[in-house]
Each structure stands twice: as structure tokens, then as C-alpha cells.
Amino acid sequence: MARQLSLRLLSACFLLLVISLAGFALLRLLPGDFAEVLLMSQMDGTLPDPETVARFSAENGFDRPLPMQYLAWLGGVLSGDLGTSFVTGEPVVDDIALRLGASAQLAMTALLLGLALALPVGALCAAFPGGWLDRALAGLAVIGMSIPNFWYALLLALLFSLVLGWLPSGGYGTPAHMVLPALVIATSITGVLARYVRGCLLEELSQPYVRTARAKGLSGARVLLSHAAPNVFPAVLTLTGLQFARIFDGMIIVETLFGWPGIGRLMVEALLARDYPLIQATFLVVASGYVLVNLAVDYIIALYDPRTRGVV
Structure with a gap:
């Protein structure tokens, strides 16, 4: 290993x-x-x-x-030393350090929210394949994958901020400020993860060991959660790591629309100001983060499933 x-x-x-x-x-x-x-x-x-x-x-x-x-x-x-900003005259690493924490906070919240939505949805679709619930949840998943982030963000801001007045339309500093940005990003990955979880579980539920478990009298919920679900964890975790690229794509738009002081918004500001050292540095940091996340996913999978240790 x-x-x-x-x-x-x-x-x-x-x-x-x-x-x-x-x-x-x-x-x-x-x-x-x-x-x-x-x-x-x-x-x-x-x-x-x-x-x-x-x-x-x-x-x-x-x-x-x-x-x-x-x-x-x-x-x-x-x-x-990532260079010096042409706009502020300060080291680029200082600007990135100030924004990286906010982006990491938003990304992890959105990821956990996406998993909290996708896992039960995918499991329900697999438990009742072809039924009305499966069709309804599949339709919602497709809608979630299809709506552009900027349009969905504007709709949520219009509803919850301007019409209902429940949540702030932008800013940073309180948990309420994170709700709308995290929900928009989570929705973009929930549909993909839910459909993948459904497909993986359906494949596992057709295996001989599942039929044996059912023959022993185990309930459908126990077979799904105790036998099939652990075997699809590595595949779902791999796709989750790959979804980090989509999360960052959403963060560039969402942070700009909601005024979230993260690295995605920093990249947009650098592009508009033509601050080339900052553009180059943010590109490197974001790409490096994506590579390191997928490396961490490979390591976790190798620890979880000994069968993958020879192919990591």
C-alpha cells in the first residue's frame, strides 16, 4: 500500500x-x-x-x-512567494490566505449538504425502482442538474431575500449568510450524486449475496443499509472527489452573486482588474486543491477497501 x-x-x-x-x-x-x-x-x-x-x-x-x-x-x-499584486502592491499569498478560508468553509458546507440530500434520495430510488417516487425524484434530480447556477441563485435570492425576507441576499459573517450560497452549490451536485448512488445500489442489489441475505429473512432496509451500501461507498466517494471541480465552478458564480469573500470571487476580481500575478496564483492554488482532494480520496478508499490498494 x-x-x-x-x-x-x-x-x-x-x-x-x-x-x-x-x-x-x-x-x-x-x-x-x-x-x-x-x-x-x-x-x-x-x-x-x-x-x-x-x-x-x-x-x-x-x-x-x-x-x-x-x-x-x-x-x-x-x-x-506567489508574486506581488499589481493592484494592491501586496504579496499575492496574503490575498489568497484571506479568502481561502471562506471558500473552504462554503465548499465543505455545500458538499455535506449535497451528500445529505443525495444519499437518501438515491437510496429511496434504489429501494423502489420504477415507482412514482423513483420517477419523481429522478425528475427533480435532472432539474437540479440542468438549472444554471446563476439563474438558480437569482431565483433563491428573489424568493427568500426580497419576497419573504427570511435570509440576507449577500454578505458574510453569520450562518444565515451561508444558507443560500451553500444551497445553490449543493443543488448542482445533488442530482449527479443521487443518480449515481441509485445506479450503484441497484447493481449491488442484484448480486447473489443480496439474494442470500434476503433468503435469510433480513428486511429490505437492512439489506440495503448493511450489505449493499458499504460496497458502494468507494465508488460514491470517488465521484464525490470528482465533483469538487463542479463545486468550484459554482463557487466562482455564487461567490460573486452573493458577495461571498472567497477565492472564486477573488479570481473574478483579478480578471476584471487584469491583475496577472493574482490570476496566475489563484489558478495554481485552485488546481492544486483539486489534485490534493482527489489524492486524499484515493488514500481514504485504500484504507477502507483493501481490494483497491494494488490499483491506487
């Missing part, structure tokens, strides 16, 4: 290296001189003179070959 996990960790490190290279190259591939583009973003689109561009390039090392620039930037990243 230790060998397999070490190989998985090495592959994750290689993937992070590729991600850092992609994030670095993404901005360097912009049309025109990179230093000139950065100066124009700070001068409200005014074209700088060649002397200013040359001085700016020399001060920031943009006059060096791209491989040398990448190695210098990567060395800074490894030492905890």
Missing part, C-alpha cells in the same frame, strides 16, 4: 508541475509583448513608450528567456 500511495503522490506532484507550467504559459501566450500588456493593464489601456516597457521588463525579469522566467517563478512558488 505504501508503495502504491507513494507512486500516486509522485504522479500528483508531476501533475502539479504540469499545472504550474500551464498557468505560467497561459498568460505568456497573450498576443503582443507581455510586459507591454501588463503595463497597459495598469495604465487603463494607455500605450506605454518603449523606454518604460524596457525598464519594466528589466525590473521584473521579463527580458530573460521564458524557461529562466518559469524557473524563477517556480522557485518563488516553492518558497511560498
Whole structure:
């Protein structure tokens, strides 16, 4: 197991290296001189003179070959230096540290809420396949997967904030502020998870060991919860880890609409301000978080199911 996990960790490190290279190259591939583009973003689109561009390039090392620039930037990243914001003049890592906690809080709340909704819905659909409950819950799951996050967020804000006045329409600081953002993000993953749980449970319920358990006189609920459910846990956990990408997609929109001070909103602010060091750093942090979450999922599955330890 230790060998397999070490190989998985090495592959994750290689993937992070590729991600850092992609994030670095993404901005360097912009049309025109990179230093000139950065100066124009700070001068409200005014074209700088060649002397200013040359001085700016020399001060920031943009006059060096791209491989040398990448190695210098990567060395800074490894030492905890993600660059300096062109807007605030402060280290980028400070801006990210202030926002990362709020995003992690929202993401975990939305994930737990999504699982709390998806697991019983999927189990009920599997317990009564083809019935009215299965069809109704399947329809709701499809609707939840189909509604765009921005539209659903606006509808919830209109209903619960403006019409009913039960919840704040935006902000941060109290549990009430988290309800609407977490509900919007959770809904986007609930349908996917519920349908997957249903499919996995139906497959397990058709296995011979389930028929044996039923032949022994065990109730349907006990067979479902005690025999089938533990065997689908690794597959559901794997899909849950993959859904983190969808969670972050939702967070970019939801944090912006509800004024949640997270890293998704920070990325939008950086894009609007053309703060390229901050854009590059947020891209790297988010992608790294996704890789690390899936690595943690693999480790948990290996601890839970010994059969997977040879293939992690």
C-alpha cells in the first residue's frame, strides 16, 4: 500500500508541475509583448513608450528567456512567494490566505449538504425502482442538474431575500449568510450524486449475496443499509472527489452573486482588474486543491477497501 500511495503522490506532484507550467504559459501566450500588456493593464489601456516597457521588463525579469522566467517563478512558488499584486502592491499569498478560508468553509458546507440530500434520495430510488417516487425524484434530480447556477441563485435570492425576507441576499459573517450560497452549490451536485448512488445500489442489489441475505429473512432496509451500501461507498466517494471541480465552478458564480469573500470571487476580481500575478496564483492554488482532494480520496478508499490498494 505504501508503495502504491507513494507512486500516486509522485504522479500528483508531476501533475502539479504540469499545472504550474500551464498557468505560467497561459498568460505568456497573450498576443503582443507581455510586459507591454501588463503595463497597459495598469495604465487603463494607455500605450506605454518603449523606454518604460524596457525598464519594466528589466525590473521584473521579463527580458530573460521564458524557461529562466518559469524557473524563477517556480522557485518563488516553492518558497511560498506567489508574486506581488499589481493592484494592491501586496504579496499575492496574503490575498489568497484571506479568502481561502471562506471558500473552504462554503465548499465543505455545500458538499455535506449535497451528500445529505443525495444519499437518501438515491437510496429511496434504489429501494423502489420504477415507482412514482423513483420517477419523481429522478425528475427533480435532472432539474437540479440542468438549472444554471446563476439563474438558480437569482431565483433563491428573489424568493427568500426580497419576497419573504427570511435570509440576507449577500454578505458574510453569520450562518444565515451561508444558507443560500451553500444551497445553490449543493443543488448542482445533488442530482449527479443521487443518480449515481441509485445506479450503484441497484447493481449491488442484484448480486447473489443480496439474494442470500434476503433468503435469510433480513428486511429490505437492512439489506440495503448493511450489505449493499458499504460496497458502494468507494465508488460514491470517488465521484464525490470528482465533483469538487463542479463545486468550484459554482463557487466562482455564487461567490460573486452573493458577495461571498472567497477565492472564486477573488479570481473574478483579478480578471476584471487584469491583475496577472493574482490570476496566475489563484489558478495554481485552485488546481492544486483539486489534485490534493482527489489524492486524499484515493488514500481514504485504500484504507477502507483493501481490494483497491494494488490499483491506487
